[in-house]
Amino acid sequence: MAVIGLGLLGLLAAQIGRAAGCAVLGVDLRSDRLALAHRLGFQAVRPEAAEEATLALSQGRGCDAVLICADTPSNQPIELAATLARDRARVVVVGAVGLNLPRKSYYEKELTVDQRPLLWAGTLRPRLRGGRPRLSHRLCALDRRA
Secondary structure: OEEEOOOHHHHHHHHHHHHOOOOOEEEOOOHHHHHHHHHOOOEEEOHHHHHHHHHHHOOOOOEEEEEEOOEEOOOHHHHHHHHHEEEEEEEEEOOEEOOOOOHHHHHHOOOEEEEOOOOOHHHOOOOEEOOEEOOOOOOOOOOOOO
């Protein structure tokens, strides 16, 4: 599994992947984020070294899944994901990146692309119904009922 973009979300995704038993490769441009990933025990590289590191990590097959957690208008992360992915792999776009898919590489490898919207805490709004927020449950933290 590769995680492109090692900010908060990318590092969390990498840790969840590792906890699930995946071999994880982190990719980022910033050296401070690469250093933090190394301190957390991940193999992490710059984009230029990602293809070679992926082939070494996956014994020449490529990644089963590539998570894109980067934030850039550039198309580089989506292009890099196609390079790192094995045939019929899944590319999951969580971050805000350019989505001009390089058609040839995505079709040749038969890659599946999922785009998941990311809702930051400042953008969450209660769902309104009849002018009032919809609540499904009210719980008291001190209530000890089973």
